[in-house]
Amino acid sequence: MPRAASRLRRSALVAFALVAPASGRAAEPDAATILRRADRAVLGESAAYTLRMTVLRPNKPERIVEMKGWKKGEDQGLVRYTAPAKERGTAYLRSGENTWLFLPSAEKVVRVGAKQNFGGGDFSNADIFRLSLIKDYDPTLAGQETVEGQDCYRLELKARDRQVAYDRVVYWVRRDGTFYPVRADYYTLSGKNLKSLLVSQPKPLGGRTRPTLMTMESRVDEGAHTRLEFLTIQDDPRLDERLFSPGALERGE
Amino acid sequence: MPPRGARSQRRGERILVPVLLLSFLSLTRAVCAQTRQLELGLEGFGYESQTSVLNRENVLGLDDHPGLGRLALGWRETHGGFRAVFRGYVERTWGTEQDETRWVVRQGYAQYWWGEGVGLRVGKQRVAWGSGLAWNPTNRLEPPKNALNTALEQEGALAARLDWAPRPWASLIVVGATTDAAPRDLPVAASADTRRTAALRARFLVKDTDVAFVASGGRNQRTLFGLDLGRDVRGALAVHAEAGLYRGSEILPPRDDTWFLRVVAGALKTRGDDAFALEYFYNGEGYSDAGVAAWLSGLDRAWGAATNPALPPAQQQQALGVYAAGAAIPYAWGLGLRRHYLHASWTRGGATSVWTGALRAVVGLSDGGCALTPGIGYAPRGNLTFNLDAVFLLGPATSEYRLSPVRGALQARVKLLF
Numbered sequence: 001m002p003r004a005a006s007r008l009r010r011s012a013l014v015a016f017a018l019v020a021p022a023s024g025r026a027a028e029p030d031a032a033t034i035l036r037r038a039d040r041a042v043l044g045e046s047a048a049y050t051l052r053m054t055v056l057r058p059n060k061p062e063r064i065v066e067m068k069g070w071k072k073g074e075d076q077g078l079v080r081y082t083a084p085a086k087e088r089g090t091a092y093l094r095s096g097e098n099t100w101l102f103l104p105s106a107e108k109v110v111r112v113g114a115k116q117n118f119g120g121g122d123f124s125n126a127d128i129f130r131l132s133l134i135k136d137y138d139p140t141l142a143g144q145e146t147v148e149g150q151d152c153y154r155l156e157l158k159a160r161d162r163q164v165a166y167d168r169v170v171y172w173v174r175r176d177g178t179f180y181p182v183r184a185d186y187y188t189l190s191g192k193n194l195k196s197l198l199v200s201q202p203k204p205l206g207g208r209t210r211p212t213l214m215t216m217e218s219r220v221d222e223g224a225h226t227r228l229e230f231l232t233i234q235d236d237p238r239l240d241e242r243l244f245s246p247g248a249l250e251r252g253e
Numbered sequence: 254m255p256p257r258g259a260r261s262q263r264r265g266e267r268i269l270v271p272v273l274l275l276s277f278l279s280l281t282r283a284v285c286a287q288t289r290q291l292e293l294g295l296e297g298f299g300y301e302s303q304t305s306v307l308n309r310e311n312v313l314g315l316d317d318h319p320g321l322g323r324l325a326l327g328w329r330e331t332h333g334g335f336r337a338v339f340r341g342y343v344e345r346t347w348g349t350e351q352d353e354t355r356w357v358v359r360q361g362y363a364q365y366w367w368g369e370g371v372g373l374r375v376g377k378q379r380v381a382w383g384s385g386l387a388w389n390p391t392n393r394l395e396p397p398k399n400a401l402n403t404a405l406e407q408e409g410a411l412a413a414r415l416d417w418a419p420r421p422w423a424s425l426i427v428v429g430a431t432t433d434a435a436p437r438d439l440p441v442a443a444s445a446d447t448r449r450t451a452a453l454r455a456r457f458l459v460k461d462t463d464v465a466f467v468a469s470g471g472r473n474q475r476t477l478f479g480l481d482l483g484r485d486v487r488g489a490l491a492v493h494a495e496a497g498l499y500r501g502s503e504i505l506p507p508r509d510d511t512w513f514l515r516v517v518a519g520a521l522k523t524r525g526d527d528a529f530a531l532e533y534f535y536n537g538e539g540y541s542d543a544g545v546a547a548w549l550s551g552l553d554r555a556w557g558a559a560t561n562p563a564l565p566p567a568q569q570q571q572a573l574g575v576y577a578a579g580a581a582i583p584y585a586w587g588l589g590l591r592r593h594y595l596h597a598s599w600t601r602g603g604a605t606s607v608w609t610g611a612l613r614a615v616v617g618l619s620d621g622g623c624a625l626t627p628g629i630g631y632a633p634r635g636n637l638t639f640n641l642d643a644v645f646l647l648g649p650a651t652s653e654y655r656l657s658p659v660r661g662a663l664q665a666r667v668k669l670l671f
Contacts, residue, residue: 063606084634084636086637086638086668096461098463105406108381111483112491113486113488113491116488163487240369240370242418243369244421245369246458247416247418247456251364251416
């Protein structure tokens with residue numbers, strides 16, 4: 001009996017030794033995996049969605065813009081304003097490193113820079129259209145921290161080139177297996193913290209639970225912040241690549 | 254009596270409006286529109302007139318403060334790939350020689366897209382191509398922009414346009430267009446012959462650079478070859494260059510065997526709610542100092558003959574016609590009278606702003622003249638906007654803008670959207 005018990009203990013130890021490293025890897029994925037999973041936590045590979053953007057400035061009434069958007073892959077996005085009426089038809093297109101703006105009053109497509117701000121809020125064009133960070137940044141796992149009450153991975157993201165909107169991003173992603181992004185701090189080359197993004201309000205939308213509110217707080221203009229709230233999301237619709245071309249911008253809604 | 258071209262244009266509009274109204278009525282009954290937007294607008298433009306080389310002894314018959322008032326209507330409806338647009342106004346002018354009430358269709362077209370690949374648009378429409386902000390030397394299909402305020406809404410041309418996008422990075426546009434319209438926002442009328450144009454624009458995205466080739470030509474239209482480029486620099490600045498090469502001048506006198514080049518090059522930078530633009534324009538057929546002197550002495554001669562009592566009335570009338578045609582040159586089809594121009598603008602405000610501000614300046618580098626246009630906008634609600642622009646014409650007395658019969662302007666616009 002003792003021999004049988006001893007054999008059982010040995011088998012358990014061997015089994016643990018075999019399994020432990022594997023389960024250790026599963027518990028602590030590498031930085032690239034965390035970032036990739038976080039990139040997909042809000043929107044799928046391609047998506048169609050509606051958004052409400054609320055711009056808040058100290059001592060000023062809040063201003064709301066509603067829009068619908070489409071995303072394909074990591075670097076193609078199109079957003080059209082649907083409200084307020086005076087802005088209806090204004091559209092932004094991102095394809096690769098290129099961003100265009102359609103001005104309905106002039107019926108004209110104008111090229112704009114990716115780093116330029118989006119619609120008068122605190123998000124840049126790159127923030128809106130590059131919801132995926134894996135393409136632009138090299139991630140490093142820099143530890144674990146509790147942020148906004150959540151146990152998180154802390155990732156240090158370093159821009160791959162100077163074209164990218166921010167030189168460095170510190171990114172916190174939930175450790176509970178959901179890989180929901182929680183917070184991001186954006187820094188310039190000189191190390192200045194430009195703004196911070198808070199990602200919150202996970203709830204069922206478009207068939208799965210996901211964060212639905214993104215709040216960008218300016219660190220330059222005190223009290224200035226902009227909220228982006230997803231109203232509807234459809235994951236993986238069939239989208240023609242030609243939707244993401246300047247010609248499609250001109251055609252209007 | 255309006256020129257022949259104008260009569261044919263108005264005939265086209267007479268057909269166009271009932272067709273659009275019918276399609277609107279049938280649409281509203283037959284389908285539940287996916288999106289619909291109605292727009293009601295009031296526009297009031299007031300000018301300060303002056304006698305000048307282009308308005309000798311107030312030959313244009315302008316009061317001190319001529320102007321115009323407009324009631325504008327806009328309608329846009331989409332259903333799937335179908336879209337119909339109407340934009341027009343009823344206008345009353347005052348303080349001019351022949352005050353009149355008239356209606357003008359700015360745009361009225363129907364459009365259909367088959368998926369993302371092929372689109373057809375028929376009717377009076379803006380073409381609005383070219384990367385240039387204040388000047389578009391590759392676009393000779395539409396009436397020119399108002400030289401005194403390039404931000405005003407432009408009138409379209411009667412056209413049929415076919416878009417074909419075989420790939421996301423390549424597209425082709427073919428347009429057949431006709432127009433005789435001149436800028437209508439001024440108290441001085443400039444008439445133009447009807448231009449019939451066929452044009453083709455092929456656009457590509459090559460290594461993150463927009464590249465477009467343009468070819469156009471037709472009746473009363475110079476054959477033109479154009480190149481249009483645009484890209485951004487480090488994500489922070491958008492730069493563009495647009496060039497048109499054509500044979501024969503558009504500005505009088507006709508120089509039929511000479512090739513001319515027009516080039517626009519500029520940059521756009523936005524920072525927060527601010528947008529800054531700077532653009533240089535080279536107008537190859539523009540007058541040199543000697544050309545201006547010849548043009549002005551030609552006007553002198555024509556005016557002298559028109560007011561010479563020793564000449565028979567028919568000859569006086571003919572001379573007056575020559576004078577009027579020469580005096581209208583800066584407002585007719587050309588993009589500018591001289592060779593070198595600079596456009597600089599600053600605008601503040603975005604989708605979420607209640608107040609917007611703008612300051613635009615077009616500086617004639619050849620003569621030191623300047624058209625300065627500050628403007629403010631106020632949007633107390635998301636569907637209501639007020640805009641007020643002022644136009645100041647500055648510079649030496651002999652500069653292009655100071656020769657104008659208009660000394661300055663105030664332009665107010667109110668827009669209500671449903």
